[in-house]
Amino acid sequence: MLHTINKSPFETNSLETCLRFARAGHSVLLFEDGIYGAFKGTRFESLITDSLKSKNIYVLVPDVEARGMRTDNVIDGIKTVDYAGFVDLTVDNKTVQAWL
Amino acid sequence: MLHTINKSPFETNSLETCLRFARAGHSVLLFEDGIYGAFKGTRFESLITDSLKSKNIYVLVPDVEARGMRTDNVIDGIKTVDYAGFVDLTVDNKTVQAWL
Amino acid sequence: MEDEVIKKFLYVNRKAPYGTIYALESLEVVLIGAAFDQDVSLAFIDDGVYQLKKDQKTSVDSGAGMKNFSKTYLALGDYDVNKIYVDKASLDERGLTADDLMELVYEDEDDDYKEKSSISIVNQEEIAQLMEQQDVVLSF
Amino acid sequence: MEDEVIKKFLYVNRKAPYGTIYALESLEVVLIGAAFDQDVSLAFIDDGVYQLKKDQKTSVDSGAGMKNFSKTYLALGDYDVNKIYVDKASLDERGLTADDLMELVYEDEDDDYKEKSSISIVNQEEIAQLMEQQDVVLSF
Amino acid sequence: MKFGILVNEGPYQHQSSDSAYQFTKAALEKGHEIFRVFFYHDGVNNASRLMVPPQDDRNIVNRWTELGKKYNLDLVVCIAAAQRRGMLDENEAKRQGKDASNIAEGFHISGLGQLIEAGIKSERLVVFGD
Amino acid sequence: MKFGILVNEGPYQHQSSDSAYQFTKAALEKGHEIFRVFFYHDGVNNASRLMVPPQDDRNIVNRWTELGKKYNLDLVVCIAAAQRRGMLDENEAKRQGKDASNIAEGFHISGLGQLIEAGIKSERLVVFGD
Numbered sequence: 001m002l003h004t005i006n007k008s009p010f011e012t013n014s015l016e017t018c019l020r021f022a023r024a025g026h027s028v029l030l031f032e033d034g035i036y037g038a039f040k041g042t043r044f045e046s047l048i049t050d051s052l053k054s055k056n057i058y059v060l061v062p063d064v065e066a067r068g069m070r071t072d073n074v075i076d077g078i079k080t081v082d083y084a085g086f087v088d089l090t091v092d093n094k095t096v097q098a099w100l
Numbered sequence: 101m102l103h104t105i106n107k108s109p110f111e112t113n114s115l116e117t118c119l120r121f122a123r124a125g126h127s128v129l130l131f132e133d134g135i136y137g138a139f140k141g142t143r144f145e146s147l148i149t150d151s152l153k154s155k156n157i158y159v160l161v162p163d164v165e166a167r168g169m170r171t172d173n174v175i176d177g178i179k180t181v182d183y184a185g186f187v188d189l190t191v192d193n194k195t196v197q198a199w200l
Numbered sequence: 201m202e203d204e205v206i207k208k209f210l211y212v213n214r215k216a217p218y219g220t221i222y223a224l225e226s227l228e229v230v231l232i233g234a235a236f237d238q239d240v241s242l243a244f245i246d247d248g249v250y251q252l253k254k255d256q257k258t259s260v261d262s263g264a265g266m267k268n269f270s271k272t273y274l275a276l277g278d279y280d281v282n283k284i285y286v287d288k289a290s291l292d293e294r295g296l297t298a299d300d301l302m303e304l305v306y307e308d309e310d311d312d313y314k315e316k317s318s319i320s321i322v323n324q325e326e327i328a329q330l331m332e333q334q335d336v337v338l339s340f
Numbered sequence: 341m342e343d344e345v346i347k348k349f350l351y352v353n354r355k356a357p358y359g360t361i362y363a364l365e366s367l368e369v370v371l372i373g374a375a376f377d378q379d380v381s382l383a384f385i386d387d388g389v390y391q392l393k394k395d396q397k398t399s400v401d402s403g404a405g406m407k408n409f410s411k412t413y414l415a416l417g418d419y420d421v422n423k424i425y426v427d428k429a430s431l432d433e434r435g436l437t438a439d440d441l442m443e444l445v446y447e448d449e450d451d452d453y454k455e456k457s458s459i460s461i462v463n464q465e466e467i468a469q470l471m472e473q474q475d476v477v478l479s480f
Numbered sequence: 481m482k483f484g485i486l487v488n489e490g491p492y493q494h495q496s497s498d499s500a501y502q503f504t505k506a507a508l509e510k511g512h513e514i515f516r517v518f519f520y521h522d523g524v525n526n527a528s529r530l531m532v533p534p535q536d537d538r539n540i541v542n543r544w545t546e547l548g549k550k551y552n553l554d555l556v557v558c559i560a561a562a563q564r565r566g567m568l569d570e571n572e573a574k575r576q577g578k579d580a581s582n583i584a585e586g587f588h589i590s591g592l593g594q595l596i597e598a599g600i601k602s603e604r605l606v607v608f609g610d
Numbered sequence: 611m612k613f614g615i616l617v618n619e620g621p622y623q624h625q626s627s628d629s630a631y632q633f634t635k636a637a638l639e640k641g642h643e644i645f646r647v648f649f650y651h652d653g654v655n656n657a658s659r660l661m662v663p664p665q666d667d668r669n670i671v672n673r674w675t676e677l678g679k680k681y682n683l684d685l686v687v688c689i690a691a692a693q694r695r696g697m698l699d700e701n702e703a704k705r706q707g708k709d710a711s712n713i714a715e716g717f718h719i720s721g722l723g724q725l726i727e728a729g730i731k732s733e734r735l736v737v738f739g740d
Contacts, residue, residue, distance in 0.1 A: 001332055006626065006738075008356055008387050010434065012112050017214070017246055020289075021328045032625045033359030036390065041435025062632075066358050066398035066406060067390060083636035090734050091611050091642075097212065097337040098737040100618070101472055106496065106608075108216055108247050110294065117354070117386055120429075121468045132495045133219030136250065141295025162502075166218050166258035166266060167250060183506035190604050191481050191512075197352065197477040198607040200362075200488070207730055221493050222618075225651055228690060232722040236730065260538045265502055266495070267537045336729040338616070339737050340651075347600055361623050362488075365521055368560060372592040376600065400668045405632055406625070407667045476599040478486070479607050480521075490620070492694045493652045522623045525655065528696030532706045541696070564622045566658030566671070566712060576662045580710040582696060 002093035006032035006100070009044045018099040019047065024054040029081070029089055031060035035067065038074050045075060052077040060086060102193035106132035106200070109144045118199040119147065124154035129181070129189055131160035135167065138174050145175060152177040160186060207335040208239045213248035215340065217270070218258070223251045224269045226340035231272070234279035241283040241334075242276075243327055249290045252301040252319070270302065277306030282318040287327055347475040348379045353388035355480065357410070358398070363391045364409045366480035371412070374419035381423040381474075382416075383467055389430045392441040392459070410442065417446030422458040427467055483507055484598030485517040488609030490525035491540035492533070497526055500608035501543055508551050516554040516598040517544075519587075521609070524562040527555070529584030541584050548586040555587045556594045613637055614728030615647040618739030620655035621670040622663070627656055630738035631673055638681050646684040646728040647674075649717075651739070654692040657685070659714035671714050678716040685717045686724045 003022050009015040015030075015037050022028060028051070030038050037044050038059040051057060057078045064071055064080075071080055081089065090096050103122050109115040115130075115137050122128060128151070130138050137144050138159040151157060157178045164171055164180075171180055181189065190196050211230055217223040233240060244252060256270040257263060276282070284304055291297060304318040322330075331337065351370055357363040373380060384392060396410040397403060416422070424444055431437060444458040462470075471477065485504050489496040504514055519526055531541045548555050557567060562583075563576070569589050573581040583589065599605050615634050619626040634644055649656055661671045678685050687697060692713075693706070699719050703711040713719065729735050 004736075006359070006629070006740075008359070010113065011356070011387050013110065013246060014214075020324055021245075021331060023328050023332060032629060033356045033387070036356065036387070036434070039435060043433040045435075062398065062403040062405075063358070066396060066404040066408070067356065068393035068396035068410070070395075083632050084640055086633060087637045087640055087642065090613070090736055095331075095334050095337055096734055096736050097331060098339045098739060100214070100339050100737070100739040104606075106219070106499070106610075108219070111216070111247050113386060114354075120464055121385075121471060123468050123472060132499060133216045133247070136216065136247070136294070139295060143293040145295075162258065162263040162265075163218070166256060166264040166268070167216070168253035168256040168270070170255075183502045184510055186503060187507045187510055187512065190483070190606055195471075195474050195477055196604055196606050197471060198479045198609060200354070200479050200607070200609040205730055209726075209729060219495050221651065225691060229650075229722055229725060233726045235723070236726045238726070238730065260536070264495070265498055265538060267534075336735050337737075338729070338735070339739065340618070345600055349596075349599060359625050361521065365561060369520075369592055369595060373596045373599075375593070376596045378596070378600065400666070404625070405628055405668060407664075476605050477607075478599070478605070479609065480488070490652060490655075490695070522620060522652070525620075525695065530696035530698050530703070530708050530710060530712060532693040532696075532698070532708070534690075534694070537694075560664075563662040564664070564667075565620070565655065566660035566662075568660050568662070573660070578660050578662070580660060580712055582660060582710055582712055 001026045002089050002096045003028045004096065004098045005030050005034035008033040009037040014099040019051050022055055027056040027058065027089060027093060029058045029086060031063050035059050035063045035069060038078050039069060040073050040075055048075050058089060101126045102189050102196045103128045104196065104198045105130050105134035108133040109137040114199040119151050122155055127156040127158065127189060127193060129158045129186060131163050135159050135163045135169065138178050139169060140173050140175055148175050158189060206239055208333055209233060209336045210331060210334040211242045212337060212339045213244050213251055214246040216247040216250040218264065218266055222340040227272050230281060231279060234281055240281050241285060241330060243285045245287040246290050249286055249294065249296060254300065254302045273302055273304055276304060277318055282306035284318045285327060285330060286319055286321045288321050288323055346379055348473060349373060350471060350474040350477045351382045352477060352479045353384050353391055354386040356387040356390040358404065358406055362480040367412050370421060371419060374421050380421050381425060381470060383425045385427045386430050389426055389434065389436060394440065394442045413442055413444055416444060417458055422446035424458045425467060425470060426459055426461045428461050428463055482513045482515050482603045484515050484602035484605040486605065486607045487517060487519045487523035487526060488521045490522035494610050496608040496610055497540060503606065505547055514553055515602040516556055516594065518595045518598055519557045520561050524557045524565055524567045527557045527567060527584055527587040528582050530582050545584055545586040557583065557587050557589045559589045559591055562589055612643045612645050612733045614645050614732035614735040616735065616737045617647060617649045617653035617656060618651045620652035624740050626738040626740055627670060633736065635677055644683055645732040646686055646724065648725045648728055649687045650691050654687045654695055654697045657687045657697060657714055657717040658712050660712050675714055675716040687713065687717050687719045689719045689721055692719055
C-alpha cells in the first residue's frame with residue numbers, strides 16, 4: 001500500500017496521522033509541501049527515522065529542488081524518486097491512499 | 101489587537117502559533133473551524149485555559165451551532181459573540197490579524 | 201460480465217464540515233456511488249469525526265448562512281451504506297463520545313430487517329486493517 | 341493632505357512556496373504596495389521561512405513545472421522593502437539557519453549607500469512587538 | 481467606522497467566502513462603512529455570474545451583488561489573480577482575445593493598488609482566507 | 611496499467627493541480643493508460659478556457675488540453691461541482707439560461723458516476739487534493 005503526503009508536517013497533521021495508520025511494509029511518498037518532512041535536523045526527524053524501521057519512505061526530487069532543499073540532506077534511508085518513480089510506486093502498490 | 105483563527109487546532113498549527121505571538125491584553129476570536137478549540141475536554145483545553153489568564157478569547161456562535169457544538173460546553177472564560185459582536189471586536193481593537 | 205465487478209471502496213473523511221466543502225461533496229460521491237453496488241465503507245478520522253456530530257444547526261437564511269447537509273448522513277442506511285468506521289482516538293482527543301454522534305442506522309435484511317447501528321467506533325489497528333483491504337481509497 | 345498618510349503595513353507569511361500560490365501572490369502585493377510609500381515590514385513565520393530558502397530550482401519546462409519566482413525576493417531591496425523579519429524558532433525547528441536563506445540586501449541611503457542585509461532573525465517577543473505596532477496586517 | 485475587506489478564497493470550497501459576506505453584512509447593518517471589498521487569490525471566483533448552485537443552497541455571487549446594490553459597495557476583483565484563473569469582464573475578454581466573459585454585475589476588475597489603497601483609507605482591514 | 615486520476619483543487623492556487631498533470635504525463639510517457647481524469651471540487655476550475663496566465667508562467671488549461679489531444683484523454687468535469695462554481699459548457703449554459711460558457715476544448719461535463727466508474731474500471735485511482 002502506498003500513502004501519499006502533500007502537506008508540510010509543520011503546518012498540518014497529515015503526516016502524523018498517516019504514520020499512525022500505515023502498517024509495516026507500507027510505502028509513504030512525500031511530495032509537494034510534504035517534502036519538508038524528509039530532512040535531517042528538523043523537529044520531525046526522529047518520527048521519520050523511527051518509521052523507516054518498518055516502512056519505505058520516498059521523496060519526490062522535483063518538489064525538493066523547487067523549494068531549494070538539498071537531496072544530500074535527506075534523512076538516511078529515504079529514497080528519492082522523480083515523477084516516473086512516483087508512477088512506478090503506484091504500480092507496485094495495489095492501493096494508493098492520499099492523506100490530504 | 102484582535103487575532104482571528106479560522107482553522108481547527110487539530111488540523112493546523114494556526115492557533116498554537118497565534119498564541120505564541122499574541123500578547124497580554126490581546127483578544128483572540130475563534131470562528132469557522134477555529135471554534136473547535138473552544139470546548140471543554142479536548143486536547144487543547146489547557147492551552148486555552150492558560151491563555152485566558154492574560155488574553156480575551158471569543159468564539160463565534162453561528163459557527164458553533166452550525167457544527168452541532170454546544171455553547172454550554174465552551175471553556176469557562178471564553179465569551180460568545182455573533183457576527184455583530186465580531187464587528188464590534190474589530191472596532192474595539194486597532195489592528196486585526198488573521199492567522200490563516 | 202464487467203458490470204459484476206465488485207470492488208472495495210473506502211471513503212476517508214478527515215475534514216470538519218462547513219469550514220470547507222469537502223465533507224458535503226464527499227457525501228455526494230458516496231450517494232451516487234451507492235447506485236453502483238460496490239462494497240462501500242466510510243472512515244472518519246481526525247476532524248472528519250465532526251462531520252457526524254449531532255444537532256448541526258444552520259440554514260441558508262440564518263446562522264452561518266450555509267445549507268445544513270447533516271441530515272443526508274441519516275439517509276446512508278437506506279442506500280445500503282452501513283459500514284461506517286469512526287476512529288476512537290480522534291473522538292477521544294476532541295472530548296467526544298458515541299453519544300455526540302448522529303444515530304446512523306440501517307435495516308439488516310439478513311436478520312429480519314432489524315434496525316442496527318451503522319457506526320462502529322474502532323481503534324487504530326482496525327482502521328489500518330480496513331485500509332489495507334481496499335481496492336479504491338477516495339480521500340476528501 | 342490625504343496622500344501623505346503613512347501607515348505601517350505588515351505582511352505576514354506563514355505558508356511554504358509552490359505548494360500553494362499564497363507566497364507568490366503575496367509578493368505581488370508587496371511589490372505593488374512599494375509604490376505607495378508606506379512603512380512596510382515583512383514577517384516570515386512557520387513554513388513562511390521556506391519562502392526565503394536559497395537555491396530554489398524549478399521552471400515551467402522542467403522539474404515541478406512551476407515558475408521559479410524566488411528571484412523576486414532579491415529585488416525587494418530596490419523597492420525600499422528592507423525590513424524583513426524571520427522568526428528564529430521557526431528556523432530552528434526546521435533545522436535551518438541564516439546561511440540557508442537568500443541574501444536579501446539594500447543600499448542604505450542614510451549611510452553612504454552601504455549595502456546592508458534586509459533580513460533580521462528575531463525572537464518571538466520582537467515579532468510580537470512588531471505586530472502590535474502595525475496599522476494594517478495582511479496575512480497570506 | 482470605515483472597513484476594508486479582503487477575500488482570499490473562492491465560493492463554496494472554503495467558508496472564508498461566506499464569513500466575509502456575513503461580516504460585511506453585519507458591519508453595514510450596524511451602520512459602518514465598507515470602503516471596499518477586494519477579491520484576491522481564488523477569491524476572484526466569487527464574482528462569476530455563471531454560478532448555478534443547487535436551489536436549496538445560498539447563491540454566493542447573487543448575495544454579493546445584492547448587498548453591493550443595496551449599500552453601493554465597491555466590489556473589486558484583482559486583475560492579475562483573475563486573469564490566471566479565467567475571470568474576465570467584457571473589456572478584458574476583448575483585450576485578451578477571449579470569446580466570453582464571466583464577471584457578474586456589480587463587480588469590477590482593477591489592480592492590486594486598490595487593495596493597498598483600501599489598507600490606507602480604511603480604519604480597519606479584515607482578511608478572510610484559508 | 612490503467613489509471614484513474616482525481617483532481618480536487620483549482621489551477622495555480624494549489625500545486626495539486628500541477629502534480630496531477632505531471633503524474634498523468636509521466637504515466638502516459640511510461641506507456642500506461644489513463645482511463646479518465648476526473649475534475650472535482652475546485653478542480654473543475656482547471657477546465658476554464660478563459661485563463662490568461664502571465665506569459666512567463668505555465669498555462670494550466672492548455673497543458674491539459676494538449677495532453678488530452680495527444681493521448682486522447684477522457685477529461686471529465688463534475689457537473690454538480692461545476693455548476694456551483696460557474697463552470698459551464700455551451701449546452702449547460704443554454705439549459706441554465708446563462709449568456710456565456712467557459713469550458714475549454716477537450717473537457718466534457720458529466721456526473722459523479724463517472725468518478726465511481728473510474729474507480730471500478732481503473733487498476734489504480736490516484737487522488738490529488740488539498
